Amino acid sequence: MSEVDDSMSEVEEQEELQRKKEENGSGLDYILSLESVPSKLPPRLEELKTRVFCKSDAPVHTDTIQYSGAYAALRVDNSLRLDNFCQNFKIELIRLTDDDMEFDMIGIDPALANAFRRILISEVPTMAIERVYIANNTSVIQDEVLSHRLGLIPIRADPRLFEYPDTTGTDKNEKNTIVFKLHVRCEVGQPRITVKTRELEWLPHGSELHSEDNNRDASSKPRTFTSFNCSQDSLPEFPKSPIGIKDSDIIIAKLGPGQEIELEAHAVKGIGKTHAKWSPVATAWYRMLPEVVLLEEVKDELAEELKNKCPVGVFDIEDIGKGKRRATVARPRACTLCRECIRGGKEWEDRVSLRRVKDHFIFTIESTGALPPEELFTEAVKILEDKCERVIMELS
Numbered sequence: 001m002s003e004v005d006d007s008m009s010e011v012e013e014q015e016e017l018q019r020k021k022e023e024n025g026s027g028l029d030y031i032l033s034l035e036s037v038p039s040k041l042p043p044r045l046e047e048l049k050t051r052v053f054c055k056s057d058a059p060v061h062t063d064t065i066q067y068s069g070a071y072a073a074l075r076v077d078n079s080l081r082l083d084n085f086c087q088n089f090k091i092e093l094i095r096l097t098d099d100d101m102e103f104d105m106i107g108i109d110p111a112l113a114n115a116f117r118r119i120l121i122s123e124v125p126t127m128a129i130e131r132v133y134i135a136n137n138t139s140v141i142q143d144e145v146l147s148h149r150l151g152l153i154p155i156r157a158d159p160r161l162f163e164y165p166d167t168t169g170t171d172k173n174e175k176n177t178i179v180f181k182l183h184v185r186c187e188v189g190q191p192r193i194t195v196k197t198r199e200l201e202w203l204p205h206g207s208e209l210h211s212e213d214n215n216r217d218a219s220s221k222p223r224t225f226t227s228f229n230c231s232q233d234s235l236p237e238f239p240k241s242p243i244g245i246k247d248s249d250i251i252i253a254k255l256g257p258g259q260e261i262e263l264e265a266h267a268v269k270g271i272g273k274t275h276a277k278w279s280p281v282a283t284a285w286y287r288m289l290p291e292v293v294l295l296e297e298v299k300d301e302l303a304e305e306l307k308n309k310c311p312v313g314v315f316d317i318e319d320i321g322k323g324k325r326r327a328t329v330a331r332p333r334a335c336t337l338c339r340e341c342i343r344g345g346k347e348w349e350d351r352v353s354l355r356r357v358k359d360h361f362i363f364t365i366e367s368t369g370a371l372p373p374e375e376l377f378t379e380a381v382k383i384l385e386d387k388c389e390r391v392i393m394e395l396s
């Protein structure tokens with residue numbers, strides 16, 4: 001009779017659990033909503049999990065704790081949950097100019113922040129000069145050095161409007177090639193001249209140099225190095241984003257009297273992984289948010305000493321009355337982690353704690369000019385999204 005009673009109560013428990021699951025979503029949500037399950041770690045463990053501690057010799061607790069059962073003994077769930085991520089993830093824009101931007105990426109794993117950095121440097125495409133046809137070069141710069149310099153000039157052209165060139169590089173049309181012409185001469189008797197990028201002239205109709213074509217008959221039109229079907233400036237996409245050189249003041253070469261350069265430079269679409277000239281950023285980097293904590297009150301002369309130790313002015317001094325003063329942390333974000341403030345004896349390490357927030361990244365993007373920095377970041381997000389979709393497709 002007692003066995004029947006037990007089985008009945010189990011059935012009831014199952015029904016109750018099912019009912020609660022329906023109310024609260026998944027079974028995990030239900031378990032986490034129970035009062036007996038703590039949702040937070042004790043403060044010290046939480047600190048070790050979320051902060052890097054910078055000691056005078058080396059940083060410690062640098063790893064991120066990913067294992068879902070890491071705190072099972074404390075009955076705290078450490079699993080990665082999409083709804084938590086969506087709730088905590090934030091982007092805060094700090095500075096935005098034409099060429100660079102700084103923003104805070106909060107609530108993200110270092111691996112993902114690093115993925116964005118790497119994609120920005122080597123996978124977001126741009127246009128760069130890939131082939132240079134030199135008709136005449138009597139300057140002191142050798143042809144290959146001149147070509148290399150031209151390759152590194154940032155080109156202002158939206159790469160999303162272009163296609164990648166074919167692997168042979170022979171089919172050069174208005175959708176995959178931009179042609180620039182450079183023809184400068186320093187006349188005899190004239191002073192030396194400096195050739196700058198403003199001398200590069202965009203040819204929207206394509207190449208003007210005649211290629212060698214042994215099969216051509218005398219009556220046909222001479223062939224050039226491109227085969228454009230129409231002028232690029234007649235295409236509807238380009239008037240909104242005109243093509244040109246990003247900076248007109250970059251020095252290409254210097255010419256002495258009687259010297260001349262005549263060439264055509266053909267730019268194509270590519271990525272930084274192939275060559276750094278296609279990288280859309282001068283740099284893309286991040287640092288973890290600094291956190292400077294005073295572990296005890298630092299007063300009077302010591303406060304003055306602490307303020308003077310910091311080369312970037314992280315500390316200030318405030319009056320606390322009766323002629324007393326104490327140090328405060330006024331600008332922690334400026335901290336460069338030089339560790340000057342904790343040098344000079346163990347007592348300084350006991351007064352000041354230098355930390356970094358593990359999931360808060362101060363991200364800086366410096367664009368070379370092909371695309372504005374904010375668009376570069378959205379392009380990087382799209383590339384990462386594509387990669388994730390490819391992985392999901394391969395796995396399913």
Ligand code: SF4
Pocket residue numbers: 292309310311312313314334335336337338339340341342354
């Ligand atoms: S680590 Fe250097 S920059 Fe940071 S607070 Fe200390 S002295 Fe200033």
